[in-house]
Amino acid sequence: MRPLCGQPTDNDPLWNDVQYCTHGTVPPPPQPKPACLKTTPNYVVLHGKPENQHNYLLIPTCRITGIECPFLETSGAENYWNDAWENARSGGSFPVQYPNIGLGINSQGARRFDQLHIHMAGVRASTQRRLQELDTMGRLATQPSQWNAPANQSAVSGPPGSGDRTYRILKLPNxxxxxxxxxxxxxxxxxxxxxxxxxxxxxxxxxxxxxxxSFYVLNSDTSLHNGTSTCDYLLVYN
Known part of the structure; x- marks a missing residue:
């Protein structure tokens, strides 16, 4: 495994949770045993924090520290985003009980744990409306090659009082x-x-x-004016 992806012997809490769900390896104290909601050969599903019906995590069963791991860009990587959607959607194994669904992953600097995890949570109705408005105005990319164009970068509001953040927005049919x-x-x-x-x-x-x-795929980082490297402005966990 490449250094950026971590080692199987690493002592990361989420990786320890995966090891417990897949192999029964008890996490070292004082870390508690997780509730393994779903275990497959490719991923496990756990509760997010706080625990509720619109806050879950999908975590790979192989060692992947996070978004920086080059293995994720290869053809050998599992399609974790589609897996997350299939679990979180209405009729999925763990449907997100919220009017609008959001899936997200944080940057290396913004995350708490160093095992890749996709948040399956809610998004505010205002976020959904804003994205549909931009869609109607033609203010988002419809081809991946257009994703980085300045014309497809727009402000989207987070929680009240948090201000707008700028995202590169791509629309995909699947x-x-x-x-x-x-x-x-x-x-x-x-x-x-x-x-x-x-x-x-x-x-x-x-x-x-x-x-x-269809799906709106948003990306941001702090190189953008009012950009952000966290998904936490848009996802609703509480």
Missing amino acids: LAQNLFTLLYRYVVVPSGLNMADQTLIVVPKMTTAGFAG
């Missing part, structure tokens, strides 16, 4: 493509950025009838 590869190829490399500094957020397009069959 999550079949590797989002890590798209981010690296079409944003990180052309702009001379670091993969470790990036955040990714996926917001399924929703209407009153339910899922509308």
Whole structure:
């Protein structure tokens, strides 16, 4: 395993949780045993904090520290984003009980734990409305090659009082493509950025009838004016 991806012997709390769910290895004290909500060959699902019905984590069963791990950009990597959506959607194993769903991953500097984890949480109705407004105005990319264009960067509001943050926004019809590869190829490399500094957020397009069959993929980092390297401004955990 490459150094950026960590080692199986690492003592990270989330990695210890994975080891318990997959192999029964008890975490070292004082770390408690996790509630293994779902265990598959490729990932486990755990509660997020705080524990509720719209805050879950999807975590790979192989050692991957986070977004900076180059393995994620290869064809051998599992499509964790699609896995997260299939679990979080209505009818999934752990449907997010919130009017709008958000999936997100933090940058290396913004995260608490060093085992890749995708948050499966809620997003505010105002976030959904803003993304649909930008969609209607043609203010987002519809091809990955357009994702990095300044015209496809827009402000999206977070919680009241937190101000706007700028995101690069891409609309996709599905999550079949590797989002890590798209981010690296079409944003990180052309702009001379670091993969470790990036955040990714996926917001399924929703209407009153339910899922509308497409996804808004947001990326940001602090190289953008009012950019951010965390998904926490948009996701709702509480």
